[in-house]
Amino acid sequence: MTLSFAIIAGITVGAAVAAMGLRNPVHCVLSVTLAFAGLAAAYLQLDAQFVGFAQILVYIGAVAILIVFAILLTRGSQPPQPSLLSAGWQSGIIVALLVLGALVYALVKTPALPREIPPAPNVTVRQIGDALMHRFVLPLEAVGLLLTAALIGAVIIAMKEPEPGSGNRHPETERKESGTGAQAEAPNSISNPKAQSSNHA
């Protein structure tokens, strides 16, 4: 239990507690970003340099910023929150404490953990690329498919819907009232992609 591990662990746990305990959601996101950075430092200490930098790139560089934008878009006119905890929060804390107790008990009692420290593995990015392309090519393609589906799905879910009740119009009559914009022509942009594209033509 070296000093550097203690510092990294302290920063990460402190930032995680702050992330889940602060009142302002923007402060929570900034704290969880610090927790991600602490975890990246832990990965670097565990000789997983690629994962450490991927953690910084993806979590700090993309996920945290995405969450900040989502908080920005869901603020509205914020009255002071009456309570930051939902109803029945006591059972949530109890469940979390039970899970923590079970995990730590299992860790302390198990005889299965190795005692000696193996030498530091020398992992090159080339080895990771080789493994991704040969042994793990199927999960790689599946993750590509998943990311494509998530991209399309997130865009469609969060897309602004056109005004309802003004759909079912013939595309010819649309052009006469093109001043109303593209929003007034289809009740559901998912089911009428052709109507939208004909208006833009």
Next chain:
Amino acid sequence: MSPLPGYLVLSSFLFAIGLAGALTRRNTILVLVGIELMLNAANLNFIAFWRFSEHPEALTGILFVIFSIAVAAAEAAVGLALIIAVYRHYRTANADEMNTLKG
């Protein structure tokens, strides 16, 4: 004395903190933040076990974590899109007030 139990205890704490936040906060975005913390705790577990295993040249732990990071990022994007869509209809991001399906 291997530092592996230290890393496992750290990841257990992170998991419990993320779980507590996901179960108790009202704001659904912070519930998602708790879920991301839990995923990160599991990733730390994988890397710790990989580092202190007998055959680290198999790279299994590293690759699992790479895929886990990708999947977690995709899930965060879709979850936040859902929250934004719900906010657009009900003007609230609090889980307590999303109760129109309640019986």
